[in-house]
Amino acid sequence: MSDVLAVVDHRQGALRDVSFELLSAGRDLADATGGDLFVAVVNGPTAAFADEVDREGVDAIYTVDAGEEFDHDVYAGAAVHLVETLEPRILLAPNSVNGIDYLPAVATRLDWPLVTDAVGLELEGETLVATREHYGGKVEATLEVALDGGVAVTIRAGEWPAATGEGAASVEDVAFDLEESANRSRVLGFEAVAGGDVDIAEADVLVSVGRGIEDEENLELIEELAEALGATVSASRPVVDAGWLPKNRQVGQSGKVVTPDVYIAIGISGAVQHVAGMKGAKTIVAINTDPNAPIMDIADYAIHDDLFDVVPALIEQFE
Amino acid sequence: MNVLVTVTEGATVDDEFRIDGLAIDDGSLTTDLNEWDEYALETAVRLAEADLVDEVVTVTIGPEDCEGTIRQVLAKGADRAIRVWDDALERSEMLDVGAKTALLAAVVETEEPDLVLTGVQSADEGFMATGVSLAAAVDYGWAAVVNALEVDPDERIARVRRELEGGVEERTEVDLPAVLTIQTGINEPRYASLRGIRMAQRKELAVRSLADLGLEASAVESRLRLRELAEPESESEARVLEGSSEEAAAELATVLREQGVGR
Ligand SMILES: Cc1cc2nc3c(=O)[nH]c(=O)nc-3n(C[C@H](O)[C@H](O)[C@H](O)COP(=O)(O)OP(=O)(O)OC[C@H]3O[C@@H](n4cnc5c(N)ncnc54)[C@H](O)[C@@H]3O)c2cc1C
Numbered sequence: 001m002s003d004v005l006a007v008v009d010h011r012q013g014a015l016r017d018v019s020f021e022l023l024s025a026g027r028d029l030a031d032a033t034g035g036d037l038f039v040a041v042v043n044g045p046t047a048a049f050a051d052e053v054d055r056e057g058v059d060a061i062y063t064v065d066a067g068e069e070f071d072h073d074v075y076a077g078a079a080v081h082l083v084e085t086l087e088p089r090i091l092l093a094p095n096s097v098n099g100i101d102y103l104p105a106v107a108t109r110l111d112w113p114l115v116t117d118a119v120g121l122e123l124e125g126e127t128l129v130a131t132r133e134h135y136g137g138k139v140e141a142t143l144e145v146a147l148d149g150g151v152a153v154t155i156r157a158g159e160w161p162a163a164t165g166e167g168a169a170s171v172e173d174v175a176f177d178l179e180e181s182a183n184r185s186r187v188l189g190f191e192a193v194a195g196g197d198v199d200i201a202e203a204d205v206l207v208s209v210g211r212g213i214e215d216e217e218n219l220e221l222i223e224e225l226a227e228a229l230g231a232t233v234s235a236s237r238p239v240v241d242a243g244w245l246p247k248n249r250q251v252g253q254s255g256k257v258v259t260p261d262v263y264i265a266i267g268i269s270g271a272v273q274h275v276a277g278m279k280g281a282k283t284i285v286a287i288n289t290d291p292n293a294p295i296m297d298i299a300d301y302a303i304h305d306d307l308f309d310v311v312p313a314l315i316e317q318f319e
Numbered sequence: 320m321n322v323l324v325t326v327t328e329g330a331t332v333d334d335e336f337r338i339d340g341l342a343i344d345d346g347s348l349t350t351d352l353n354e355w356d357e358y359a360l361e362t363a364v365r366l367a368e369a370d371l372v373d374e375v376v377t378v379t380i381g382p383e384d385c386e387g388t389i390r391q392v393l394a395k396g397a398d399r400a401i402r403v404w405d406d407a408l409e410r411s412e413m414l415d416v417g418a419k420t421a422l423l424a425a426v427v428e429t430e431e432p433d434l435v436l437t438g439v440q441s442a443d444e445g446f447m448a449t450g451v452s453l454a455a456a457v458d459y460g461w462a463a464v465v466n467a468l469e470v471d472p473d474e475r476i477a478r479v480r481r482e483l484e485g486g487v488e489e490r491t492e493v494d495l496p497a498v499l500t501i502q503t504g505i506n507e508p509r510y511a512s513l514r515g516i517r518m519a520q521r522k523e524l525a526v527r528s529l530a531d532l533g534l535e536a537s538a539v540e541s542r543l544r545l546r547e548l549a550e551p552e553s554e555s556e557a558r559v560l561e562g563s564s565e566e567a568a569a570e571l572a573t574v575l576r577e578q579g580v581g582r
Pocket residue numbers: 136209210211212213235236237238239250251252253254255256266267268269270271272273274277287288289290293305306307308439440464
């Protein structure tokens with residue numbers, strides 16, 4: 001029997017969706033061993049959050065009230081403290097930007113092995129079997145790790161269903177001393193990245209360009225296509241990182257979430273952080289030389305061909 | 320102030336690739352300096368150019384094959400490089416975060432850098448964890464997914480922005496010494512100059528074995544084991560528009576018009 005401890009994620013007064021998916025992942029693992037699912041809420045309006053995460057299958061909730069927002073020193077300290085007192089053998093957190101800002105430190109402090117960004121988890125006796133994506137989603141890796149003393153895991157958003165149903169968990173407030181020396185950073189505040197002139201989230205049709213475009217000069221081709229279609233130009237991250245298009249054109253986890261009627265992905269592989277921003281588009285078209293690019297998994301229409309041949313031909317169709 | 324940059328040689332798979340047991344067939348892999356590490360290196364070199372940093376040292380875990388990539392890094396402005404490798408590492412099909420942490424921690428303990436910069440992730444396995452794990456191992460401060468950095472050597476503070484999800488950034492200050500994981504887009508990495516390439520040949524590239532680092536083979540044994548590598552089954556339900564580029568484009572135009580585009 002092994003218990004599972006899941007630490008939920010929240011920001012600016014709201015629990016993140018993945019937190020409820022985390023509960024499902026945790027419950028599945030606890031069921032597989034006959035153990036309990038403990039859930040930790042660290043910082044924020046802990047009482048309200050505890051109420052919200054009290055879903056079916058949660059056995060006990062522990063709250064730590066040491067501030068408003070995420071603070072990795074507090075999270076790491078709280079997670080280590082809870083593991084030492086509750087003795088779970090599996091520690092779960094979302095693979096969010098904050099999840100990866102503290103869970104690796106917790107694993108190191110506990111001397112536990114760490115699996116991040118799991119898309120599948122299975123218990124085979126005393127072995128945890130995790131599925132991950134390598135090479136930008138082109139290869140699926142199955143990893144195994146002995147449960148032994150314990151294993152820390154972060155899970156990818158969108159891979160488990162959100163837990164539903166009313167729970168009947170106990171709630172306990174936990175106080176622990178964060179060593180002064182362990183407090184080496186201070187969160188000063190948040191800023192929303194500037195909006196700018198164009199809001200790609202408002203567009204009905206997006207012509208979105210990725211690294212396959214190769215060169216800034218070639219963007220002209222994409223702009224021409226957008227004009228012919230009456231569409232707006234958006235991009236994947238490398239195009240914005242290179243400074244070829246402004247940040248407000250970036251689609252994805254750290255850019256905008258868009259839900260246009262039509263999204264035409266040109267020379268974009270479909271990395272998970274990109275897909276997070278556009279999977280809600282009604283119709284997705286992918287133009288990519290690689291028939292195995294992950295973008296094909298969510299495309300409705302695909303052309304497996306060179307964009308430098310297809311795009312000019314497409315422009316011609318609309319002239 | 321000294322900076323240590325972790326640099327890894329990342330691999331991308333070609334459109335068509337072959338899986339050979341627990342590895343990708345060499346012929347279908349292209350290796351290069353990991354994308355995220357390029358930005359970490361550039362960050363360090365710029366700090367040196369601004370006279371905030373005296374020395375930029377890089378550390379790479381990898382076999383002799385990756386010395387070409389390390390020379391590239393020296394050509395772009397690192398002062399010297401360390402490559403960590405050992406027969407004991409050759410034998411494992413995977414190095415997990417714990418193993419990498421143990422190796423890098425041993426280097427940090429001898430180099431004692433004020434700042435360690437890593438990439439947010441390596442493009443191949445994408446664990447996103449080595450930097451923060453290392454910070455805990457050597458008892459440094461840290462910040463993950465940094466897309467802006469200002470170093471104050473007098474106050475011994477790094478002021479950073481962490482790129483969160485959904486276009487929100489967190490402003491944080493971290494006491495030095497610290498490990499920061501650097502996000503792409505923080506700067507524009509340079510190309511190596513001809514002069515840089517010439518100079519790189521004369522820069523120090525030291526090779527360290529486990530014994531040199533005072534580590535036992537057991538300390539760097541991966542606890543994660545690779546069971547299988549597979550091509551994921553395609554979940555694609557896409558209608559593939561076939562034919563020549565012109566034919567496919569014509570068909571797509573019909574589809575788009577049906578959706579009310581371009582009318
Ligand atoms: C914390 C974090 C946050 C991130 N946030 C985002 C984000 O918000 N948005 C985002 O997009 N990414 C984000 N990323 C980056 C993401 O992981 C990928 O690196 C990125 O999405 C890749 O962009 P791409 O598809 O354009 O490039 P690649 O993955 O390099 O793909 C290029 C594609 O173009 C195709 N191609 C090449 N030449 C041609 C041609 N001539 N004709 C047709 N096709 C061609 C190739 O087959 C390939 O599929 C983030 C990463 C991290 C770690």
